[in-house]
Amino acid sequence: MLLELKNIFKWVTVGGTRTFILKDVNLKVNEGDFISVMGPSGSGKSSLLNVIGMLDDFDEGEYHFLHESVHKMKEKQRSALYKQYIGFVFQAYHLIDELTVYENIETPLIYQDIKSSERKAMVADMLDRFQIVGKKDLFPTQLSGGQQQLVGIARALIGKPRLILADEPTGNLNSKQGEEIMELFKQLNKEGVTIIQVTHSEKNAEYGSRIIHLLDGRVEKDGL
Amino acid sequence: MIRNYIKVALRNLRRNKMYAALNVAGLGIGIACGLLIFMIIKYETSFDNFHRNSKQIYRIGTSFKGESGMWYSAGVCFPAAEALRMDFPQLEKVAGIFKRGQTIVSTGDAADAQRKKFNETNVYFAEPSFFEMFNFNWLAGKPQTALAEPGSIAITREIAEKYFGNWKFAMGQTLTFNNKDIYKINGVIEDVPVNTDFPLELVASYASLKNTGVSGNLNDWVSTYGSASVFVRLPESMTPEKFSKDLVSFSKRHKPAEYLNILVAQPLADIHFNSDFGNFNNRTFSKSLITAITLIGIFLIVIACVNFINLSTAQAVNRSKEVGVRKVMGSSRKQLAFQFISETAIITVFAALLAVILAINSLPLINILLEIKLSIASIPLSLLLTFLVGLIILVTLFSGVYPALIVSRFNPITALKNTMNAKAVGGLSLRRTLVILQFAIAHLLIIATLVVVGQTDYFHTASMGFTKAAILNVPVPDDSISRTKLQFLRNEFLKNPDIQGVAFSYNSPADNDTWNSDFRFDHATKSTNFSATLKWAEPDFFKVYNMEFVAARPYAASDTVAGYVVNETLLKKLGIRDPNLAIGKEINLWGERKANITGVVKDFNSTSLREPIGPVLMGAWKDLYQLASVHISPGKTKEAMDFIENTWNKTFPDYVYRYEFLDKKIDGFYRQENQLSSLYKLFAGIAIFISCLGLYGLVSFMAVQRVKEVGIRKVLGASVGNIIYLFCRELTILILVAFAIAAPVAWYFMHNWLQDFSYRIPLSASIFLVSIAGSLAIAWITVGYRSIKAAIINPVKSLRTE
Ligand SMILES: Nc1ncnc2c1ncn2[C@@H]1O[C@H](COP(=O)(O)OP(=O)(O)OP(=O)(O)O)[C@@H](O)[C@H]1O
Numbered sequence A: 001m002l003l004e005l006k007n008i009f010k011w012v013t014v015g016g017t018r019t020f021i022l023k024d025v026n027l028k029v030n031e032g033d034f035i036s037v038m039g040p041s042g043s044g045k046s047s048l049l050n051v052i053g054m055l056d057d058f059d060e061g062e063y064h065f066l067h068e069s070v071h072k073m074k075e076k077q078r079s080a081l082y083k084q085y086i087g088f089v090f091q092a093y094h095l096i097d098e099l100t101v102y103e104n105i106e107t108p109l110i111y112q113d114i115k116s117s118e119r120k121a122m123v124a125d126m127l128d129r130f131q132i133v134g135k136k137d138l139f140p141t142q143l144s145g146g147q148q149q150l151v152g153i154a155r156a157l158i159g160k161p162r163l164i165l166a167d168e169p170t171g172n173l174n175s176k177q178g179e180e181i182m183e184l185f186k187q188l189n190k191e192g193v194t195i196i197q198v199t200h201s202e203k204n205a206e207y208g209s210r211i212i213h214l215l216d217g218r219v220e221k222d223g224l
Numbered sequence B: 001m002i003r004n005y006i007k008v009a010l011r012n013l014r015r016n017k018m019y020a021a022l023n024v025a026g027l028g029i030g031i032a033c034g035l036l037i038f039m040i041i042k043y044e045t046s047f048d049n050f051h052r053n054s055k056q057i058y059r060i061g062t063s064f065k066g067e068s069g070m071w072y073s074a075g076v077c078f079p080a081a082e083a084l085r086m087d088f089p090q091l092e093k094v095a096g097i098f099k100r101g102q103t104i105v106s107t108g109d110a111a112d113a114q115r116k117k118f119n120e121t122n123v124y125f126a127e128p129s130f131f132e133m134f135n136f137n138w139l140a141g142k143p144q145t146a147l148a149e150p151g152s153i154a155i156t157r158e159i160a161e162k163y164f165g166n167w168k169f170a171m172g173q174t175l176t177f178n179n180k181d182i183y184k185i186n187g188v189i190e191d192v193p194v195n196t197d198f199p200l201e202l203v204a205s206y207a208s209l210k211n212t213g214v215s216g217n218l219n220d221w222v223s224t225y226g227s228a229s230v231f232v233r234l235p236e237s238m239t240p241e242k243f244s245k246d247l248v249s250f251s252k253r254h255k256p257a258e259y260l261n262i263l264v265a266q267p268l269a270d271i272h273f274n275s276d277f278g279n280f281n282n283r284t285f286s287k288s289l290i291t292a293i294t295l296i297g298i299f300l301i302v303i304a305c306v307n308f309i310n311l312s313t314a315q316a317v318n319r320s321k322e323v324g325v326r327k328v329m330g331s332s333r334k335q336l337a338f339q340f341i342s343e344t345a346i347i348t349v350f351a352a353l354l355a356v357i358l359a360i361n362s363l364p365l366i367n368i369l370l371e372i373k374l375s376i377a378s379i380p381l382s383l384l385l386t387f388l389v390g391l392i393i394l395v396t397l398f399s400g401v402y403p404a405l406i407v408s409r410f411n412p413i414t415a416l417k418n419t420m421n422a423k424a425v426g427g428l429s430l431r432r433t434l435v436i437l438q439f440a441i442a443h444l445l446i447i448a449t450l451v452v453v454g455q456t457d458y459f460h461t462a463s464m465g466f467t468k469a470a471i472l473n474v475p476v477p478d479d480s481i482s483r484t485k486l487q488f489l490r491n492e493f494l495k496n497p498d499i500q501g502v503a504f505s506y507n508s509p510a511d512n513d514t515w516n517s518d519f520r521f522d523h524a525t526k527s528t529n530f531s532a533t534l535k536w537a538e539p540d541f542f543k544v545y546n547m548e549f550v551a552a553r554p555y556a557a558s559d560t561v562a563g564y565v566v567n568e569t570l571l572k573k574l575g576i577r578d579p580n581l582a583i584g585k586e587i588n589l590w591g592e593r594k595a596n597i598t599g600v601v602k603d604f605n606s607t608s609l610r611e612p613i614g615p616v617l618m619g620a621w622k623d624l625y626q627l628a629s630v631h632i633s634p635g636k637t638k639e640a641m642d643f644i645e646n647t648w649n650k651t652f653p654d655y656v657y658r659y660e661f662l663d664k665k666i667d668g669f670y671r672q673e674n675q676l677s678s679l680y681k682l683f684a685g686i687a688i689f690i691s692c693l694g695l696y697g698l699v700s701f702m703a704v705q706r707v708k709e710v711g712i713r714k715v716l717g718a719s720v721g722n723i724i725y726l727f728c729r730e731l732t733i734l735i736l737v738a739f740a741i742a743a744p745v746a747w748y749f750m751h752n753w754l755q756d757f758s759y760r761i762p763l764s765a766s767i768f769l770v771s772i773a774g775s776l777a778i779a780w781i782t783v784g785y786r787s788i789k790a791a792i793i794n795p796v797k798s799l800r801t802e
């Protein structure tokens, strides 16, 4: 098992009343899963992803990741953990505008203290694999949305993560570009990477081997 | 990793050119000021610190008990040098040096056909031991032999080149002083460095003094000569306290009891700073001036850093996405903070480069303002570099740490959602505090500037009780033959219709050179318990200077004292209310110059406006006249001056013509204040400028942040005026708060500063009003310009971008 959420609660208190963002979420994710998270806007999909990605705190419950207890960790340890095992892909790509394609992909390696020569080889591999060698010196604003997302995925993969978290990765793309990204995810999943994606599209959700439906912070349905 | 940071930093600078320019310019100007001020202070504190054992060197001066406390002279009576040597054999060195006034120096002797004539001011008589104590290099000759005999002299390289083309030709030549005394050149001294208060040019042997005008005073223990200095080097075993005590008994032993003034020892290191004594350079740089400019330097750098903090925390909002992404990619807080601090460091380095360029280019201006000879070479390069690097580190830490902490604390999720705004970035109250700090400093400087400028203007324009415009002061030679030509000179001058009046006198109505004495009034048996300033002048003096009489009239024209004119203060001191009652009363000076009072002149300032008006006693004494005051018709200055010079040169062909406008000379009394005033004007201007840069940046940023808000407000019906008000309101409040803090502080310091002057401007409310109105106006213009730009954007446009 890769990770397990047990009775996760997350809430905000506004004006004395508690509003739940996640309510008693239980989730087991096995290595090699491809999970699609669905649900109406505001149902807590992004919040769930952020909790899994350790970017956000939760208020109650337990979170085990590779048998480590995330809920007991300090920020520093958590960041060391996700830095090593998790890659993120965003709807808005979130590339750093000041860095070139090459440098964007390289950034996570810098934070993992990987030597410069090794970094070069790894980035070159990744550029090759995504067939964007020709674009390596361009800045994000010079790319189309689909290409930017490709770079975003390359950047998420560069650290050889065990888990990819993708929040509406195709949300800003047209359907053809979206399809390409989904095919790519399928391919990655075949190679053994665990993927959790949030999507509004039934069609894209079908790529997953398991669909989780959220409503008002609760898991409404888990399975296919 | 650092390379990556530098790359991002540079790209960021390139992308946000305006912020980069504002940051670099503001910081650069601030650092430039800091650098300049550091150089000035280093320069001023380096004066005469290069002499061997300089800490043990003391100058012997004389202290006097005056009515208003102690006052000091940098000189002694002539026999003191030899007596010190005799009485204190344990002193390592004793050296007498006398600076004489203007001297006409001619090359060769009277027979020389190619004889050249120069008017020199830096002419000294020194004992050989002076050069054993002070490290001035000799190019030719040795002080011990060159300055041993009477009639021998050493000159500097520059003088030698001026006289003979090449210094190597100088040895063995003869020079003539004032067409009388002949000196043989026995030594050539390397030009003295700029940072010395001994501007030596011609140094004759001390033994030659017996052939000069002071020969009669060489054994006189009564008269103190301000320019007759004695330097001693104490042995290490002797403390200055002990020596000072010994000097008291020394003075009592040698000086006649009724003229007992105690000798004092002043450390060499104090000579450049203490205006109570002064120095041969006639320029001191007070310690309080050093404190003042140090504070100004710190203020300016703080203002610049505050700008930087404000701009970069505000701008951090634009960087929130990058911060979010980097955090998600695994960057730790420390790494992010380090990245932002290194960006600050890069900007600071750019600013420092700009600062060096600015500083080097403004050196000539500073040199003119402060009348100094500062150059990059005056300060050791290693010291400058250390200072610069230190400053870069300090500025980087001071202005970089806070924004870096703020930025690295961003929550990655919020940062990525791009919902960051200025408020979410936090530190809004800190930014407000910083703006207040910045403007408080600006207010302080503005108020100080207004007061100092007001006071120096007052010096310039205040009525001193006599006319000072359009009056030329021309020295006349004081030898007996020249004396006989004074009447001729006057007649020649008066032939020119543009010359309205001529009068000869001992000095000008307001003069640094004062002569004081007590006297006996109305056949009293005892002298007065106060002394009056003596001014010797022809009766025409009163006409030329347009001085008013409150009773009777000037004395009649004569060669010696035939009547006295006194001023109102002198009568007040004597307790006489009605000036008319004083007319005809006798005044007896030293038992020999007796005459009756013929008139009472209205009080006038006989020294600078720093001092209160003292009692003045005036009479005729032709033998002492050394100055012609020439009143020129307005508008005819050029012609009249040429005429005066020609006439003078025809009358005294053996002498060198000089002149000075009285108002210029009086301005010279206030050199230090004038310099302070120009410094304040310069630096306060810069402070305001940097603050405005910061404000402009801050408001531009706010405008960008609030584009949407402004758009919505306009759709809802807000006018351009409403929008501008939105931007200006907070700023106005901040400036008012800053003023409330700065005003009392400024009042306190400037009130104290003004106490130094007997005649001073009131510290009026208008000064404070001008300061607040001025800074509000400047701030409004800065902010107004930017907010108008924000306010006139078509709201449809700004809302569509959402
Ligand atoms: N920091 C917060 N403070 C208050 N409310 C929050 C906060 N974060 C999330 N929420 C609320 O929690 C709920 C879930 O938000 P979340 O972003 O997870 O929804 P989502 O399912 O991703 O929606 P969408 O499909 O629109 O992206 C929403 O109602 C949101 O308003």
Ligand SMILES: [Mg+2]
Pocket: A045, A046, A047, A167
């Ligand atoms: Mg979402």
